[in-house]
Amino acid sequence: MKSENLLVTGGCGFIGSNFIRCMLADAGFQGRIINLDSLTYAGNPENLQGLAEEYADRYVFEKADICDASAIQEIFSRYRVDSVCHFAAESHVDRSIKRPETFIQTNIAGTFNLLEAARGTASQGSTFHLFHHISTDEVYGSLGPEGCFTEETPYRPNSPYSASKASSDHLVRAYHETYGLPTTISNCSNNYGPYQFPEKLIPLVILNALEGKALPVYGDGKNVRDWLYVTDHCEAIVEIMRRGTRGETYNIGGHAEMENISIVGMICDLLDEIAPAKAPRRNLITFVKDRPGHDRRYAIDFTKLNRELGWTPKESFATGLRKTVLWYIENRGWSERIRSGAYQNWIQENYGKRS
Numbered sequence: 001m002k003s004e005n006l007l008v009t010g011g012c013g014f015i016g017s018n019f020i021r022c023m024l025a026d027a028g029f030q031g032r033i034i035n036l037d038s039l040t041y042a043g044n045p046e047n048l049q050g051l052a053e054e055y056a057d058r059y060v061f062e063k064a065d066i067c068d069a070s071a072i073q074e075i076f077s078r079y080r081v082d083s084v085c086h087f088a089a090e091s092h093v094d095r096s097i098k099r100p101e102t103f104i105q106t107n108i109a110g111t112f113n114l115l116e117a118a119r120g121t122a123s124q125g126s127t128f129h130l131f132h133h134i135s136t137d138e139v140y141g142s143l144g145p146e147g148c149f150t151e152e153t154p155y156r157p158n159s160p161y162s163a164s165k166a167s168s169d170h171l172v173r174a175y176h177e178t179y180g181l182p183t184t185i186s187n188c189s190n191n192y193g194p195y196q197f198p199e200k201l202i203p204l205v206i207l208n209a210l211e212g213k214a215l216p217v218y219g220d221g222k223n224v225r226d227w228l229y230v231t232d233h234c235e236a237i238v239e240i241m242r243r244g245t246r247g248e249t250y251n252i253g254g255h256a257e258m259e260n261i262s263i264v265g266m267i268c269d270l271l272d273e274i275a276p277a278k279a280p281r282r283n284l285i286t287f288v289k290d291r292p293g294h295d296r297r298y299a300i301d302f303t304k305l306n307r308e309l310g311w312t313p314k315e316s317f318a319t320g321l322r323k324t325v326l327w328y329i330e331n332r333g334w335s336e337r338i339r340s341g342a343y344q345n346w347i348q349e350n351y352g353k354r355s
């Protein structure tokens, strides 16, 4: 990576924090990372604990909101930002159904502010290498039992979350076509792994199962997602940023289509093996009313990424899930601080009021 000052937005979230760890450990990147995050409920500085000391010259945290255009401009010029990897987003579909406004603000207007700052930098003659935008396979809508999403699949988003992500993808594309901004976009399938906020399926089920609580499964549990271990996603992003064609989109997937109910069953069996309880944890499975507009099936064709950049996932779903379950068992303190609210107070004391 040519970048000397890489701005990572949303670096205190699940994928962003894994990405920052990945980049700082990568011998091919010698630049500085500026982690810009407004610390919403999903942002957790503890995910990056120790990095500011270990990489004193190469890692800095800035608490800022991507919806604040002047703060973004100021950070671009103060740090001489020459590349962006943009993760910051409202990311939970259920929340987007209850309160779509913040999704429109952060995911669309926030992306616009970042693009404007990048365009300003590039047009003032400063070096600007790349704006990489992280997106989702949900922009493509729902599949029937056959076929996969390719980069040519028309966008048909079905939730306020996926519609806001689709809008931001279009903005990024337009800034490349209209202003010649060097951009890349990646549309990835469902991620899982360490540091995922425990409102998402896999960490929620692991933690509830460990605590003997009900394991909620939407509808008939037969919705299918393609699952990717988070470090595989991070490695794909690094490859795209390094060698991906500017102006292009790349799909990223795990080749691991799974029904929700199968995942919940696998987690129960793994926990019964690793940390046996009095009764099989499958007894805790509870079917709940389906979410409105719940897409039935997603599956990703990542042939383009494999053909052009040679990327393929390293983890199978079985190996990745075992690693994930072990991580949540070994890091109970992390999730307990989130779930008990103790962590919220700590954030307020150290970083001021949450966004």
Ligand SMILES: NC(=O)c1ccc[n+]([C@@H]2O[C@H](COP(=O)([O-])OP(=O)(O)OC[C@H]3O[C@@H](n4cnc5c(N)ncnc54)[C@H](O)[C@@H]3O)[C@@H](O)[C@H]2O)c1
Pocket: 009, 010, 011, 012, 013, 014, 015, 016, 036, 037, 038, 039, 040, 041, 042, 043, 044, 064, 065, 066, 067, 086, 087, 088, 089, 090, 091, 092, 106, 110, 134, 135, 136, 137, 165, 187, 188, 189, 190, 191, 192, 197
């Ligand atoms: N998790 C997945 O399975 C998945 C799959 C495909 C794509 N994605 C995309 O990857 C990106 C990261 O997802 P994640 O799961 O890590 O999300 P996350 O919810 O764990 O983290 C989002 C981060 O963005 C920050 N943030 C939110 N609003 C902000 C704002 N206005 N200004 C600055 N920071 C803000 C939050 O504080 C948090 O640290 C998102 O763009 C998401 O759409 C996620």
